[in-house]
Amino acid sequence: MTSDNKSSDLRKEIDDFIATGSANLAALRMAELWRKESGTGTAAFVVSRHEKIRDKTQLSKYRLAILRSFTLEPVLPLLRAAAFVNGIDLTVHLGDFNAYVQAIVDQDSSLYKFAPDGVILAVRTADLAPDLWQEYADLDPDGVRGSVQRVTNNFQQWIRAFRERSQAALIVHNLEQPARPSAGTLDAQLESGQCTAIQQINSDLRRIAGEHRGVYVLDYDGLIARQGRLRWRDERKWLTARMPIAADQLIQLSREWMRFLAPLTGKICKALVVDLDNTLWGGVIGEDGMQGIKLSAEYPGAAFQALQRVMLDLTRRGILLAVSSKNNPDDAMEALESHPGMLLRPKNFAAMRINWNDKSQNLREIAAELNIGIDSLAFMDDNPVEREQVRAALPEVTVIDMPEDPVEYAAALRECPAFERLTLSAEDQQRTSFYVAERERSQAEQTFQTKEDFYRYLEQEAEIAPVSPSSLARISQLTQKTNQFNLTTRRYSEPQIEEMAAKPEWQVLSIRVRDRFGDHGLVGVAITRDENEACEIDTLLLSCRVIGRTVETALLSFLGQAAVARGRSRLSGKFLPTKKNAPAKEFYAQHGFELQTQNSDGSLWQLDLKQHPIAWPEWIKLNKIDGGIK
Amino acid sequence: MTSTTFEQVRGIASDLFAVPQDQITGASSPETIESWDSTQHLNFVLALEEKFGFQLSPEEMEQMHNVGDVVKVVDSKLQTTSS
Numbered sequence A: 001m002t003s004d005n006k007s008s009d010l011r012k013e014i015d016d017f018i019a020t021g022s023a024n025l026a027a028l029r030m031a032e033l034w035r036k037e038s039g040t041g042t043a044a045f046v047v048s049r050h051e052k053i054r055d056k057t058q059l060s061k062y063r064l065a066i067l068r069s070f071t072l073e074p075v076l077p078l079l080r081a082a083a084f085v086n087g088i089d090l091t092v093h094l095g096d097f098n099a100y101v102q103a104i105v106d107q108d109s110s111l112y113k114f115a116p117d118g119v120i121l122a123v124r125t126a127d128l129a130p131d132l133w134q135e136y137a138d139l140d141p142d143g144v145r146g147s148v149q150r151v152t153n154n155f156q157q158w159i160r161a162f163r164e165r166s167q168a169a170l171i172v173h174n175l176e177q178p179a180r181p182s183a184g185t186l187d188a189q190l191e192s193g194q195c196t197a198i199q200q201i202n203s204d205l206r207r208i209a210g211e212h213r214g215v216y217v218l219d220y221d222g223l224i225a226r227q228g229r230l231r232w233r234d235e236r237k238w239l240t241a242r243m244p245i246a247a248d249q250l251i252q253l254s255r256e257w258m259r260f261l262a263p264l265t266g267k268i269c270k271a272l273v274v275d276l277d278n279t280l281w282g283g284v285i286g287e288d289g290m291q292g293i294k295l296s297a298e299y300p301g302a303a304f305q306a307l308q309r310v311m312l313d314l315t316r317r318g319i320l321l322a323v324s325s326k327n328n329p330d331d332a333m334e335a336l337e338s339h340p341g342m343l344l345r346p347k348n349f350a351a352m353r354i355n356w357n358d359k360s361q362n363l364r365e366i367a368a369e370l371n372i373g374i375d376s377l378a379f380m381d382d383n384p385v386e387r388e389q390v391r392a393a394l395p396e397v398t399v400i401d402m403p404e405d406p407v408e409y410a411a412a413l414r415e416c417p418a419f420e421r422l423t424l425s426a427e428d429q430q431r432t433s434f435y436v437a438e439r440e441r442s443q444a445e446q447t448f449q450t451k452e453d454f455y456r457y458l459e460q461e462a463e464i465a466p467v468s469p470s471s472l473a474r475i476s477q478l479t480q481k482t483n484q485f486n487l488t489t490r491r492y493s494e495p496q497i498e499e500m501a502a503k504p505e506w507q508v509l510s511i512r513v514r515d516r517f518g519d520h521g522l523v524g525v526a527i528t529r530d531e532n533e534a535c536e537i538d539t540l541l542l543s544c545r546v547i548g549r550t551v552e553t554a555l556l557s558f559l560g561q562a563a564v565a566r567g568r569s570r571l572s573g574k575f576l577p578t579k580k581n582a583p584a585k586e587f588y589a590q591h592g593f594e595l596q597t598q599n600s601d602g603s604l605w606q607l608d609l610k611q612h613p614i615a616w617p618e619w620i621k622l623n624k625i626d627g628g629i630k
Numbered sequence B: 001m002t003s004t005t006f007e008q009v010r011g012i013a014s015d016l017f018a019v020p021q022d023q024i025t026g027a028s029s030p031e032t033i034e035s036w037d038s039t040q041h042l043n044f045v046l047a048l049e050e051k052f053g054f055q056l057s058p059e060e061m062e063q064m065h066n067v068g069d070v071v072k073v074v075d076s077k078l079q080t081t082s083s
Helices: A002-019 A023-036 A040-053 A075-085 A100-105 A141-165 A184-189 A194-210 A220-227 A235-241 A247-264 A285-292 A301-316 A329-338 A359-370 A384-393 A406-415 A426-445 A451-458 A472-481 A494-502 A551-565 B002-017 B038-052 B058-062 B067-082
Strands: A060-068 A088-094 A118-122 A169-173 A215-218 A271-274 A320-325 A351-354 A377-380 A398-400 A460-466 A506-515 A518-531 A534-542 A570-575 A594-598 A603-608 A620-624
Touching: A002 A023, A002 A040, A023 A040, A023 A075, A040 A075, A040 B002, A040 B038, A060 A100, A060 A247, A075 A088, A075 A247, A100 A141, A118 A247, A141 A169, A141 A194, A169 A247, A184 A194, A194 A215, A215 A247, A220 A247, A235 B058, A247 B038, A271 A301, A271 A359, A285 A329, A301 A320, A301 A406, A301 A426, A320 A329, A320 A359, A320 A426, A329 A351, A351 A359, A359 A377, A359 A384, A384 A398, A426 A451, A426 A518, A460 A551, A472 A494, A472 A506, A472 A518, A472 A534, A494 A506, A506 A551, A518 A551, A534 A551, A551 A570, A551 A620, B002 B038, B002 B067, B038 B067
Parallel strands: A060 A088, A060 A118, A118 A169, A169 A215, A271 A320, A271 A377, A320 A351, A377 A398, A460 A620, A534 A570
Antiparallel strands: A460 A506, A506 A518, A518 A534, A570 A603, A594 A603
C-alpha cells in the first residue's frame, strides 16, 4: 500500500502546483507519476490535469489521425498522457469503424479536413482478410495466392491514394499472424500456410512503404509476438465491445505508437552519456581493479557486455556515446583501452568526462563539445542519486531509469523511444568516427608551428558535385538544420531543391570532404543563380565540423571559377544575420567582397571576379564531379 | 480486504471521472457522476483489470451498477483467483 499512498501524495502535490500556477513544476511531477505508474487511471489523471496547464507550458503540437477497424478509444488517454510527459500536445482524430477506405480515397473526407501531421492505419487481419483468417481452411493454394495479392494491392492503392492527397506521415500496422493456425502444426509444413501467407503480405507491405516518402510500417505482428499472442487477446471484450486487446496490453500499443511520434516530433536524443562503474561493467575499477570488475561473456559479466552491445547498435543509428564518470582517469582509461571484456573502446566515444565534478556540469560540457543541445542528451547511471541530481538540475535531459538487476539493463536501453529513428543516412552511420577524428585533429593542430603546416598535414580532399538523386535528401537536410556557418539560412525541401536544380540559371552543388583522419561525408551546400553579369549566391553553408581549415575558401573559389566559365564577371551574395550564424558574418569581407547595401535584414556583397579571382587553397585537392540532376 | 479494495477502486474512479476521492461513495453511479458514460465505463473496467490482474466477464461487467457493486465484484474475483 505504500506505493499507493506515495502516488496519492504526488497527485495532491500536482493539484497544489496547478492551483498556485506553477505549471512547470506540476508537469515535472506528472512525468514522475507517469514513470512510477503508467496505466489507464493515471492516464486519465495526467490528461485532465494537463488540460489545465496546456496554455502555460511549451509543448510541440501534433495532429494525429487514427484509421481503424476495431475499438481503440481506451488507448487514446494512454497515448496522450505519454505524449504530454514527452513534451507533445497531441490532438487526435479517430476515424469511424471500418471507414478507413472512404477516409483515404475521398479527398473531402473528415480525415483530410482534420489536416493531420501524421496518420496511423490500424486494421486487423481478420477484418482486412477474413478469408486468410477464420476461413483459411477452405482455401486451396491458388485461393491463398489470390488473397495475398488482393490484400497487397489494397495496401498499394490506399498508400498511393493517401500520398496523392496528403503530405502527412503515414504509419501502417502490418498484419498479425494467428496464435493458433487453422491447420495446427501442419501450417508450418505447408508452402501456402496461413502464417506464411500473412508474412508474405507483411513483406510486400514493407516494400510498398519503401517506395513512398514518409510511409512507415509498424510491426504490429512483432509487437503481439513480443508480448505473447495468447496474452494479447481478450476474446470476451472482442465479442462485447469490439475491443480485441487485453487491458494490460493497451499500454504496449501506446508505447509502440510513441516510438514513431518521438522521431516525428523531433523528441529524440542525439547522444547517450553513460557512467562507468556498475553501468558499463560490474564493480568499481578503482577498488576492484582490472581483474576484479565483472565484464565477460559469462554471467554476471555478460549482462554488462549485453548493454555495451546495445550501445554499439545505437552508434550504427547515428547516436553518439559519451562518458561521464567519477573515477581516476588513469584507472578508467586502462579499462576502456585494454580490458579484454570491453566491446566499446575509446574510439566509440565522441566525448569523455572522467573526473570528480558534478554530472550535470559534465553533461553541459559534453553538449557544448558535441555542439548539440542539452535536450538532445540521454543519461544512464546505475546510481539513483546521480539520476535525481541530473533530473533536478537539467530537466531537459532524458534520464533513463535503470532496473535493479544488471541483466535487465540492455532491455531498458533498447526500450527508450528517444533513440528511435525512421530513416538513416550514410552520415548517420559514421557519425561517431567524425567526432573521434575531430578529437585527433585538434590534438594534431597543437603540434604545428603554422596553420599552413597543419593544413598540409591534413591532406584534405574536396569533392564538389552537382545535386544528384542520391545527394538530394542530404542537401535538403543540411539546409534545414545548419545554423552556424550559413550565410542566408534559407530552408529548402527536397522538391524545392529539385525544382531549382532543373532550371538552367540555377546551380545546386554539394561538397564532400576527406582528410587523413577520415571522411567527413557530405558537409556543405552552395546554391547560385545567374543573372546578367552576376552569379548570385543564394545559399552557402558548411557543417561546423569542417569550418576553419579553408574548406569555405575552396568552395567560394570553385563558385567563382565556375561563374567565369559560364561567362559571368561578378560574384554577389547576401549575409542575413540570425541568432546563430555569427561564424559566417565576416566571410564575404575576408574574401575581398565589397559591401553594396546594408539594412536591418542583412547586407549585400559583391566581388569583381576579373580583378580579384579567389585563389584555391593549394593544400586541398579538388575532385570535380560532373552530371547530376540537370 | 473490502475496505482496502474500496480505497483502490475509489482511487481509480477519482482518476477516471475527475472527482475528488472523498466525494466518491459506494452509492456513486453513472446517475450521480456526470462523466461516467459508456466510454468511461469501459475504461473503468480496463483500469480494474489492469490494476488487479484479472479479466472480467460480460456478466460481471453487467453487475457493476455503482461503486459498491464494483467493490463486490472485485472482491469475489480476488477470492476466486487467490484460492
